[in-house]
Amino acid sequence: MEDEIKALSAADKRQHRQTRSKPLLDDLRAWLEKNIERVNPGSLVHTAMGYALNQWPQLVVYCEDGQLNISNAAAENAIRPFTVGRKNWLFADTPKGARASAIYYSLIESSKVNDLEPFAYLPPVSA
DSSP states (O other): OHHHHTTSOHHHHHHHIIIIIHHHHHHHHHHHHHHGGGSOTTSHHHHHHHHHHHTHHHHHGGGGOTTSOSOOHHHHHHHHHHHHHHHHHTTOSSHHHHHHHHHHHHHHHHHHHTTOOGGGGSOOOOO
C-alpha cells in the first residue's frame, strides 16, 4: 500500500492510511490480543506478540501523519557510518587522534547527508 501512495501529498497519505491501513492494523491488534494467551508464555512467538502489543502506539503512529515514513531504514542507514566510525576510533593511538578522527568523520558524513561536497570542509593537504 505504501508504494501506491508514495507520490501523494502528506494529507492524502494520511487519509489513505486511515481508510486502508488502519483497519488492517486494528484487525492485527485484535488478533494479537485474542491469541497471545494461546501461545506458550516462554516462547519466542509469545515474546514477539507481547512486544508488538507493548509497542503498539509507536507501530501505528505513521497512520496519524502523512509526513511520517512507515520504515526507519533511511534513518538507520544515515547513522550507520557514524557507528562504524565509532568502532574505528577505539583503535586511535591517542585521545587527540581519536578526537581528530571523529571531527573529520563528522564533517564528511554531515556534508554527505546534506548533499554538500565533503572536501570543501577539509583543509588542504600539505606535502
